[in-house]
Structure formats: structure tokens, C-alpha cells
Amino acid sequence: MSSTAGKPIHCKAAVAWAAAKPLSIEDVEVAPPKKGEVRVKVTYTGLCHTDAYSLSGSDPEGAFPVILGHEGAGFVESVGEGVTEFKEGDSVILLYTAECKQCKFCKSGKTNLCQAVRATQGQGVMPDKTVRFKVKGQEIKHFMGTSSFSQYTVVSEHSLVSVDKKANQQKTCLLGCGVTTGFGAVTNTAKVEEGATVAVFGIGCVGLAVIEGAKARKASKIIAVDINDGKESWAKKFGATDFVNSNKLGDQSVVEKLVELTDGGLDYTFDCTGNVKVMRAALEACHKGWGVSTVIGVAAAGQEISTRPFQLVTGRKWQGSAFGGVKGKTELPAMVDAYTDGKSPIKLDDYVTHETTLSELQKGFDYMKAGDCIRCVADMSK
Ligand SMILES: NC(=O)C1=CN([C@@H]2O[C@H](COP(=O)(O)OP(=O)(O)OC[C@H]3O[C@@H](n4cnc5c(N)ncnc54)[C@H](OP(=O)(O)O)[C@@H]3O)[C@@H](O)[C@H]2O)C=CC1
Ligand SMILES: N[C@@H](CCC(=O)N[C@@H](CSC=O)C(=O)NCC(=O)O)C(=O)O
Ligand SMILES: [Zn+2]
Ligand SMILES: [Zn+2]
Numbered sequence: 001m002s003s004t005a006g007k008p009i010h011c012k013a014a015v016a017w018a019a020a021k022p023l024s025i026e027d028v029e030v031a032p033p034k035k036g037e038v039r040v041k042v043t044y045t046g047l048c049h050t051d052a053y054s055l056s057g058s059d060p061e062g063a064f065p066v067i068l069g070h071e072g073a074g075f076v077e078s079v080g081e082g083v084t085e086f087k088e089g090d091s092v093i094l095l096y097t098a099e100c101k102q103c104k105f106c107k108s109g110k111t112n113l114c115q116a117v118r119a120t121q122g123q124g125v126m127p128d129k130t131v132r133f134k135v136k137g138q139e140i141k142h143f144m145g146t147s148s149f150s151q152y153t154v155v156s157e158h159s160l161v162s163v164d165k166k167a168n169q170q171k172t173c174l175l176g177c178g179v180t181t182g183f184g185a186v187t188n189t190a191k192v193e194e195g196a197t198v199a200v201f202g203i204g205c206v207g208l209a210v211i212e213g214a215k216a217r218k219a220s221k222i223i224a225v226d227i228n229d230g231k232e233s234w235a236k237k238f239g240a241t242d243f244v245n246s247n248k249l250g251d252q253s254v255v256e257k258l259v260e261l262t263d264g265g266l267d268y269t270f271d272c273t274g275n276v277k278v279m280r281a282a283l284e285a286c287h288k289g290w291g292v293s294t295v296i297g298v299a300a301a302g303q304e305i306s307t308r309p310f311q312l313v314t315g316r317k318w319q320g321s322a323f324g325g326v327k328g329k330t331e332l333p334a335m336v337d338a339y340t341d342g343k344s345p346i347k348l349d350d351y352v353t354h355e356t357t358l359s360e361l362q363k364g365f366d367y368m369k370a371g372d373c374i375r376c377v378a379d380m381s382k
Contacts, residue, residue: 005078013150019057033080046071058300072148073169182209184324202273203231215239357382
């Protein structure tokens with residue numbers, strides 16, 4: 001048993017005290033895990049666009065002060081009463097989409113959206129409605145059931161998965177959100193078939209993973225759409241066959257351009273921007289009769305999507321995907337093994353374009369906005 005088991009741990013964490021304010025590195029007290037909980041030493045965390053979105057104050061579930069971060073990997077430090085699935089030293093990936101294998105959702109065979117801890121997760125508290133973080137006596141909220149911007153975090157036993165200890169956590173942390181989300185949206189949610197035509201809007205980490213998923217599915221055409229010419233080489237490196245800068249089409253709309261390029265529209269489109277106008281274009285660029293558009297991007301509070309119902313009447317379908325439809329406990333261990341064995345269709349290493357540390361975590365948000373960052377990963381030990 002670790003020498004810290006059962007005791008509070010004092011460590012560093014990046015705290016978001018208020019919306020749209022820089023993170024502040026604080027000494028945080030992390031309480032021991034209670035029944036059904038696990039305390040994790042976080043080694044690496046990616047910074048996802050959703051962290052920036054929540055920090056901005058656009059998330060209707062956003063609550064402050066909070067420790068953000070949800071793309072984390074680390075080691076189990078100690079477990080709470082009744083936890084048998086994990087032990088000290090296990091290499092783990094945090095799961096913002098939990099998997100309990102018991103709830104109606106887990107048992108349905110129709111969704112990965114486990115609801116075991118979702119309600120309290122959205123309120124920023126543990127399932128018993130209390131928190132495990134304090135700074136100078138003040139309670140700090142949890143985020144997405146994970147809070148990976150802390151050197152130690154406490155999560156529900158449903159919100160982490162044990163993976164091969166050999167795996168490089170600086171890379172596998174990305175399987176906790178962005179990469180799995182994009183790849184899974186193609187393979188699990190849309191189930192793109194060989195020969196299909198695909199368009200991907202927004203070439204960040206999620207969009208590139210959609211491209212890799214489409215390539216793995218042997219799509220015949222993969223059109224990347226972005227407003228930044230710098231994304232063309234990224235898209236092509238990951239498998240896109242074509243690139244369209246939607247801001248450089250003159251009088252032609254992006255829908256018209258895509259319909260022209262594909263003899264009537266795409267079999268599958270994916271929104272990876274979170275922009276509701278782009279979501280509409282992604283739907284309307286689908287082929288009449290069968291095209292399917294998958295919304296992945298997260299839109300700010302108050303935003304709504306719209307289209308003419310005729311678009312749906314004439315056979316286009318709109319759907320969404322969270323965490324790529326992936327069940328974390330069931331599917332991530334094999335994805336990690338494929339990566340460590342060099343057999344994965346996912347070029348995980350290539351997504352990490354920037355590195356930072358916990359003490360300079362804020363820099364990661366600056367990199368994210370600069371347009372040349374696919375993923376920034378923070379070393380939580382420094
Ligand atoms: N559903 C889910 O489970 C998940 C959803 N998300 C969401 O997915 C989205 C993508 O995340 P992530 O890849 O991390 O984000 P990024 O910011 O890295 O990528 C978004 C990309 O979209 C581009 N873009 C912006 N506006 C447009 C536009 N009008 N048309 C085309 N491209 C545009 C951006 O260009 P530029 O470089 O110029 O900014 C950028 O390249 C976010 O909304 C995020 O919150 C993320 C993870 C999981
Ligand atoms: N809290 C927001 C919704 C945010 C959201 O859509 N989250 C995605 C994951 S984004 C990851 O980077 C998701 O999986 N949603 C499913 C869920 O159950 O949260 C809001 O209230 O609008
Ligand atoms: Zn994310
Ligand atoms: Zn469940």
C-alpha cells in the first residue's frame with residue numbers, strides 16, 4: 001500500500017477561479033478516495049478545445065472555481081473501499097465518458113453514454129455530491145469527472161481504464177478524448193464503409209482523427225475543409241485526398257463546392273468545429289437520399305442548429321457522436337496495445353505538436369489559439 005493511502009495529498013494543480021481568467025497554479029489538498037473511488041497520480045494531460053470552451057464560460061454546465069482537464073493519463077495511487085478493478089501502480093487513462101457496464105445505457109448495446117455518474121459529473125461533484133479538492137480550505141469543483149489539470153485527482157471507479165504499463169502516457173493520454181473521438185465517430189458512430197466519400201470540417205486534433213478513421217475504412221475520397229491554409233499539409237499527411245479552404249471560394253458556397261467535387265454530395269460528413277453554421281453546411285453537403293452528417297463539435301450555450309426540414313425529408317440524416325461512440329473500458333486497452341505494438345492505424349505520436357508543463361499550463365491555451373497546434377500535452381510533474 002502506498003505511504004499516502006488514506007491521507008490527504010498536497011500537490012499542485014491549475015485552478016480556474018473564474019470564467020475567462022488565466023489559470024492559477026495552486027497548492028491543492030486532494031482528499032483520499034471514498035467508497036467506489038480511485039485516486040490517480042496524473043503524469044500527462046492533453047489540452048482539448050473543450051477545456052478552452054469551458055474556461056471561456058460558454059459551457060452551460062460550467063461552474064467555478066474548478067480544476068479543468070479531461071485528457072489525462074497516470075498511475076493509480078490508492079483506491080477507496082470496495083474497489084477491486086484497480087490497484088496501486090496500475091497505468092490508467094481517465095474517462096470523461098464513464099463505463100459502469102451496469103446501467104440501462106451501458107446494457108442497451110446502443111450507446112456509449114453511461115449515465116452512472118453523469119448527473120453529478122455535470123455538477124462538478126463526486127457521486128456522493130461532495131468534492132475532493134480544497135485550496136486554502138475552499139472547495140474546488142471537479143470537471144468532466146476527471147480534472148486532469150491536477151497532479152493528483154480523484155475519480156469514480158467508472159471513470160478510468162487500466163491499460164498496458166508499457167504504453168507511453170505522454171501519447172496515450174490523447175486517447176482519453178480528441179483522437180478517440182474523431183476516429184470512433186467514423187468507425188463506431190457513422191460506420192463509414194469502403195469506397196465511401198467523406199468530408200471533414202475543422203482540421204484540428206479531432207478532424208485529423210476523423211481523417212485517419214476514414215482512411216482506415218478505405219474511403220475513396222476524403223475532403224478536408226478548414227479556413228486555415230496551414231491545415232492542408234496536415235490533412236494530406238493524415239490521409240485526406242482533397243483540401244478546401246471555405247474562406248477562399250469567392251461566390252461559390254462550400255456546399256456548392258463539395259457537391260461539385262462529389263457528383264451530388266458526400267456519403268458522410270463530420271463537423272469538428274463547434275460552429276452551428278458549419279454544422280448546417282456539413283448536413284447540406286450530404287448526398288440526397290442517403291448522406292449522413294455527424295456532429296462532433298461542441299457549440300456554445302444558446303447556439304442552435306437549423307436547416308430546412310426538406311433536407312431531412314429528402315434522405316439526409318443528422319446525428320451526433322460523443323467520445324466517438326467508444327466504450328472506454330471495453331475498447332481503449334486494445335487501442336493502446338495496437339499503439340504500443342506498432343499496429344495502430346492511428347499515428348498517435350504525430351498529434352503532439354506542442355509540449356508544456358503544469359506550471360506553464362496557460363501557455364498551452366495560447367498555443368491552441370495560434371492555429372499551428374494540433375495537440376499540446378502537459379508534463380504534470382513539472
Ligand atoms: N463530441 C465529442 O465527444 C468531442 C467534441 N470535441 C469538440 O470538437 C471540436 C474540435 O475539437 P479540437 O479538434 O480539439 O479543436 P481545434 O480547435 O483544434 O480544431 C478546430 C478546427 O476547426 C477550424 N475551424 C474553425 N472555424 C472553421 C470554419 N468555419 N470552417 C472550417 N474549419 C473551421 C479551426 O481553424 P483554426 O486553426 O483557424 O482555428 C481548427 O483547425 C471542438 O468543438 C471540441 O469542443 C472535442 C472532443 C470530444
Ligand atoms: N457541457 C456541455 C456539453 C459538452 C459536451 O458536449 N461534451 C462532449 C464531450 S466534449 C469533449 O471534449 C460530450 O461527450 N458530451 C456528452 C456528455 O454526456 O457530456 C453542455 O452542457 O452543453
Ligand atoms: Zn476533449
Ligand atoms: Zn453505465
